Amino acid sequence: MRRYSPVDFTRVSLTGPFWSERLETVLTRTVPSQYKKLDENGILESLDLKDPPPPLRVPFNDQGFTMQYFWDSDIGKWIEAAGYALRHRRDAEIERQVDEIVDKLEAAQMPDGYLNLWYQGHEIENRWTNLRDRHELYNIGHLLEGAIAYYQATGKRKFLEVMERSLDHIRSTFGTGPDQKRGYPGHQEIEIALIRLYQLTGERKQLDLAAYFIDERGREPHYFDEEAIARGDDPTKYHFFNSGNYEYGQAHKPVREQDKVVGHAVRAMYMYTAMADLAAELDDDSLRHACEVLWKDVTTTRMYVTGGFGPSASNEGFTTDYDLPNDTAYCETCASIAFVFWAQRMLNLDLDGQYAEAMELALYNGVLSGLSRDGELYFYENKLDSDGSHRRWPWHPCPCCTMNVSRLVASVSGYFYSVGPGAIAVNLYGGNSAELELDGRRIRIEEQSNYPWSGKIKVSVHPDGHGVFALKLRIPDWARDGVATLNGNPVDVPGQLQNGYLVIERDWIEGDVVELDLPMTPRRIYANPKVKMDRHRVALARGPLVYCAEQVDNETPVPDLILSRDAAITETNRSDLFDGIVSLTAPAKSIGSDDWGLDLYRTTPPTPADTTLTAIPYYLWANRDAGPMQVWIREG
Amino acid sequence: MRRYSPVDFTRVSLTGPFWSERLETVLTRTVPSQYKKLDENGILESLDLKDPPPPLRVPFNDQGFTMQYFWDSDIGKWIEAAGYALRHRRDAEIERQVDEIVDKLEAAQMPDGYLNLWYQGHEIENRWTNLRDRHELYNIGHLLEGAIAYYQATGKRKFLEVMERSLDHIRSTFGTGPDQKRGYPGHQEIEIALIRLYQLTGERKQLDLAAYFIDERGREPHYFDEEAIARGDDPTKYHFFNSGNYEYGQAHKPVREQDKVVGHAVRAMYMYTAMADLAAELDDDSLRHACEVLWKDVTTTRMYVTGGFGPSASNEGFTTDYDLPNDTAYCETCASIAFVFWAQRMLNLDLDGQYAEAMELALYNGVLSGLSRDGELYFYENKLDSDGSHRRWPWHPCPCCTMNVSRLVASVSGYFYSVGPGAIAVNLYGGNSAELELDGRRIRIEEQSNYPWSGKIKVSVHPDGHGVFALKLRIPDWARDGVATLNGNPVDVPGQLQNGYLVIERDWIEGDVVELDLPMTPRRIYANPKVKMDRHRVALARGPLVYCAEQVDNETPVPDLILSRDAAITETNRSDLFDGIVSLTAPAKSIGSDDWGLDLYRTTPPTPADTTLTAIPYYLWANRDAGPMQVWIREG
Known part of the structure; x- marks a missing residue:
């Protein structure tokens, strides 16, 4: 059914300033610093199974749960990110670090293939008794993704083989056979990893195990009930997070x-x-x-x-x-x-x-906001309104988000293109050079642009040989007035738009150039009034970036700002901010008028004062002085 | 220093519809039903000291605290309200109920005068060890107020004598003397009661004890620290309510x-x-x-x-x-x-x-909202915005508010007048007939009015003999445009206004009539923008009544209502609602427009629909069908 395929990220070199900066930061600062933090926070220590185990680094919470249950996944996720980093450029120190971890994992693995550092270190007799809460399969999923990435980067098979033994053990333990438990993970993830392994190796059994986990999920009689009864628990009491x-x-x-x-x-x-x-x-x-x-x-x-x-x-x-x-x-x-x-x-x-x-939208906003400008601080929670107390942290007792953001940014160029039958689709923009394969032909695409700061995009096509194919260029919803030329001649964008893509099908020849001009006019976004929290409020956006008002850019306290509905919004190139951004400003009002004296109540309304609102891209907030921030600004 | 005195409520008969309805409801329904609830909820049972004590009616909370610690106060407060009811009209059944309680209190009182049903029933060895949290003095305060009221109503001294013995014990236990504890109540109240006893009996020792409690409070070394250490507690841990x-x-x-x-x-x-x-x-x-x-x-x-x-x-x-x-x-x-x-x-x-x-303001709104129309349901918390889930309750594990509202309403006419040297002040309005004494003269004041529904007030003066005195009629802030006549001749209100009172000083003669016309124009109230919750919102009021939009009167969901700043507000006499009220209506908008389809976000703002807003007096809400309510309505 899949008609399009993603493109391996190593085929797409990022050359535009926006993503190459984020990528470099992740490669040079985030990934190496994360290894140090794994080490400093005792996560790597868990690889050395000791008897008796060392004291818990993260104590049990009031639900009797410790974050250490899923530290294996953090190790796996870091290796995945490290693997991607190595695919960008080999690095002996990172390889040494990964190899050492892999050796310890291999040494830890039980003869039957079982591998879980928590259970092996603390309560091996209880393995596979609580899939609902205890993350054993989730951990294997992340380790497997790490093994795949590391193999792809280095060709070293040891980690992959450890994981394949682990999967064989899981396959024999879980399934619909007479001697098997009909279990599936409490926290899904291993399914994705198994499909990736299938895509790498072509082994159907890996795909089948993923399909089994998905198909079995939620069936009655409910496995989580059965395993709870089996371990002597009341299945009606679903402890963790009080979800019940x-x-x-x-x-x-x-x-x-x-x-x-x-x-x-x-x-x-x-x-x-x-x-x-x-x-x-x-x-x-x-x-x-x-x-x-x-x-x-x-x-x-x-x-x-x-x-x-x-x-x-x-x-x-x-x-x-x-x-x-x-x-x-x-x-x-x-x-x-x-x-x-x-x-x-x-x-x-x-x-x-x-x-x-x-x-x-998610990539430029909800994801990128999770990583600081310097690549070493994180948000776990990405609030849209802060009183100034919400700040980035250097680590977290549950560091899942940290390595998740590095593995995504390290492989982000893999999301730029899709290739389907007779078609190359450009999903995301930003300067890059892509070596693609289409129906056996090599086609190089060069994109020059300063996206997302600018909507001007120049795509040149360099095919290997002749033959018709379609180049499909995504026209975002906010850019439906965008214009395009092919070798300087206008293209009928509305007429050639299919499912949000401008489709140009032809026998492309070396040096053909498509130029897009996507309008980057700042726009106001309103929420459905059913979202009560956003009533009488407006969000600002420009291109794919959602903006926010952060206190450090505004004289008026951010919660006091009122943007009138007809106020013109001005773009400003701020070369002084970060590596250069486009900020938005508008004349606004401040409700915090100072003519009230000691009155708590009165019969005349407040008279808002004139002020200016300045907004920056949401993903950049909390990189400077602490202060309030709002995405949804009062409109009135 | 006190230049004015209140007037005993028995001197002022309420004849206007507003307060006579509330008073009758409290006398005929609230006070009798409260006795039943005290009985049904086990509070009266605590008077029968049993060994071993019966199981707790209200279990310990997670702070190790039970509401039963202060049930004595509820008994005292009910007797106070019952005493006020008896002063309106004697009632053999109520007297029998009070007498029975008093007999039990007398029987329970220890030889040294100590009286506390909790400690005597459960842990007498711990008496007077935790003034901070345990309400022993607070309870005595309320019992004392009950004793005073019951004595004033019936002339029966037994309860008062029980309490005087209790006070003698307290006086010997607490104070600055060498063998005394320098304690004072964790929950203040007894001070008020002691002053009332002093005002009744003229005994200076009662006033001195009140003054001691006030003067000693908060001094270092801190008594609450000392008593905590004495009972083996850590004084830095202040348990109850986590106040710390x-x-x-x-x-x-x-x-x-x-x-x-x-x-x-x-x-x-x-x-x-x-x-x-x-x-x-x-x-x-x-x-x-x-x-x-x-x-x-x-x-x-x-x-x-x-x-x-x-x-x-x-x-x-x-x-x-x-x-x-x-x-x-x-x-x-x-x-x-x-x-x-x-x-x-x-x-x-x-x-x-x-x-x-x-x-x-507090009386007509924050207080009256606490009692249902039928006099048998209560609010403990008086929210200004409800999603519909906040409803009145028939009783409460901490029933303090129930008897507090009955004792206030049963004595409300005592707040109408103040008498000072050469002056009678009218503080509150509403039809009444008052028999006052001024400098030894009897002066009858008759007021005819339908206040607060109408601002027309007719005050006739019936003095006993001749002599100059000032009649001071309060002109509320919202009625500064009010007009007045004396025997039909205009009075210069602004010229004769002193500290918010219209002062007419003369040799009043039988049948002199002052007529006030206080403008009852609905008004908008705004909060200081520092109150963030009320920004962009407006409250409506008319006379002393604050209004609210309750769902049952509005077709549009209350949270969706938007009142434009210039919308005219219309008064309507609603003889069909309750005993007849004035409601307010205004053209309004509803933000909950239905033209959004499946859009969650879009670039065009909502287009509010036309609707009508209806508001009723706040104190009357939650007497009909459950639904949302707002005092502060969105203005836009």
Whole structure:
């Protein structure tokens, strides 16, 4: 069913300033510093199984849960990011670090293939007794993704072989056979990893195991009930995070019957990603349909304007339709990252631009906000309104978001293109040089642009030989007035628009040039009034970037700002800010007038004072002095 | 220092429809039904000291605290309300009920005078070891007020004598003498009761004990620290309500040094009431000054527009300046009642109309909202914004507010007048017939009016004999355009206005008539923009009544209503609602437009639809179908 395929990120070299800066930061600062933090925070220490185990680094919480249960995944995720870094450029020190970890994992692995540092270090007798809460399969998923990336970067097979033994053990333990447990992960992730392994090796058994986990999920009798009874627990008591239900892990019913996006946001998005992958690999219309229903649900009722997901800290996830509070928004960085994964899979099913549009939104806003300018500080929660107390942190007891953002940025160029039958699609913009393959032909695409600061994009095509193919250039929703030329001659953009892509099909020859001019006019965004928190408020955006008012740029206290509906919004090139950005300014009012004296109440309304509003891209906030920030600004 | 005195409520017969309805409801329904609820909920059972004690009716909370600690106070408060009811009309059944309680209290009292049903029933060995948290003195205060009221109603002295023995015991236990504990109540109240006893009996020792409690409060070394150490507790751990500080009970420093209204709102207001009483009785300028500073603080930074106090449930009290959230407002009914007590004391110091203005506001709004139309349901918390889930309850594990509202309404006519040297002041309006004494003369005042529904007030004066005196008629702030006539001839209201009162001094003769016409034009009230929760919102008021939009009167969901700044507000006589009220209506908009389809975000703003807003007096809400309610309505 998948008609388009992604392009391996190593085929696309980033040359534009925006993404090459982020990529360099991640390669030179984030990935190396993360190894140090894994070390300093005791995560690497867990590789040395000791008897008795050292004291817990992260104590049990009041639910009897420690973050150490999922440290294996953090190791796996760092190796994945490191693998991507090595594919950009080999680095002996990083390889030494990974090799040392892999040797320890190999040494730790049990003869039957079982591998889990927590259980092996603390309570091996309880292995595989609590899939619901304990992340054993999730951990294997992330380790497997790390093994794949490291193999692809170095050709070294040891880690992959460790993981294949582990998978064989899992395959013998779980399944529908008479001596097997019908279990599946409490926290989805391994499904994605198994499909990636299948795509690497072509081994059907890996795909089948992924499909088993997805198909079995939420079936009755409920496995999580059965395993709870088996270990002497009351299955009606679902302890962790007080969620008290199986919606938390999207295991409340079979996945094909799910039509509402519920529960823990990252689990949800990882599961939808795997479902979309399986829909493509297995040509499974029922999975595809379920994905489409869930996509529509989340994007029409439960998505922040920044491409953030999950309003609630208590379940790290979803609540009710249109419940999108700004100051208490959870919006875990991982959720936006996982949404990018899902969106890419949906996009490649049939290249519907809505998926690329949402993918770009999440990438430039909800994802990038998770990493500081210097590449060494993080947001776990990406709020849309802050009183100034929400700041980036250098590490976290649950460091999942840190390595998630590095693995995505390190491989971001893989999201720029899709290749399908007779077509190359440009999903994302930004200067790059891409060596693509289409139906056996090599085609080089060169893009020059300063996107997203500028909407001017020059794409030159360098095909190897002759033959007709379509170049499909995405025209974002906000750029429907965009114009294009082919070798200087106007192109009928509206007439050639298909599913959000400008389609130019021809026998491309060396040096053909398409130039796009996507209008970057600042725009106002309004939320459906059912989103009560955003009523009487407006968000500003320019191109794919959502903006915010941060205190450091504004004389008026940010919560006091009022933007009138007809105020002109001016773009300013601020070469002095960061590496040069476009900021937005507008005449505004401040409600915090000072003519009230001691009155607490009076019969005459406040008289707002004139002021100026300045907004910067949301992803850049909290890189300077601490202060309030708002995405949704009062309009009046 | 007190230049004015209140008038005993039995001297003022309420004849106007507004207050006579509330009074009758309290006398015929509230007071009798409260006895039944005291009985049904086991509170009266605690009078029968049993060994072993029966199981707790209200279990210990997670702080190790049970509401049963203060059930004595509920008994005392009910007797006080019952005593007021008996002063309106004797009732053999109520007297029988009170007498039975008094007999049991007398039987329970220990030989040394100690009386506390909790400690005597459960842990007598621990008496007087935790004044900070355990309400022994608070309970005695309320019992004493009950004893005074019952004596005044019936002439029966038994209860008063029980309480006098109890006070003698307290007086010997606490004080500055060498063998005494320098203790004072954790929850203030007994001070007010002692001053009332002094005013009844003239015994200086009662006033001195009140003054001791006030003077000792907050001194170092801190008594609450010392008693905590003595009972083996860590004084730095202040358990109850997690307040963790002595601000909670206004014991953080000596009362004369306090300049911010902090902590538990009811404790605060009871203390200020006693301080103002003592300022008058002892001619104590330092206490008066402290009261004035605290009054200014609360009314300019920490008072709800309804005359509610205390935004926070966690400490049942105050937080920070301008922190007045509406949907989470605590605004305990008791706090507004206690504020009325304080305001009356401040008013009588020198008849400054600001105190009467605030007293009237709290009385008509924050207090009356606490009692249902039928007199048998209550609000403990008086929110200013509800999603529909906040409803009145028939009883409460901490039933303090129930009997507090009955004792105030049963004696409300005592707040209408003040009498000072050569002057009678009319503080509150509403038809009544008052038999007053001024400098030895009897003067009858008859007021005819349908206040607060109408601003037309006819006051006729019937003096006994001749002599000049001033009649002072309060002109509320919202009625500064009000007009007046004396025997049909215009009076120069602005010219004769002193401290918010229209002063007419003359040799009044039988049948002199003053007619006031106070304009009842609906008005808009705005909050200082520092109150962030009320920004871009407006409250409506008419006369002393604050209004609210309740769902049952509005087709548009209340949270969707937008009132434009220039919309005309129309008054409607609604004889069909309750006993007949004035409602307010205005053309308005509804933001909940239905033209959004599935869009979650878009670049065109919502287009509000036309609708009508209907508002009713706040005190009447939640007497019909459940639904959302807002005092502060979006203005735009």
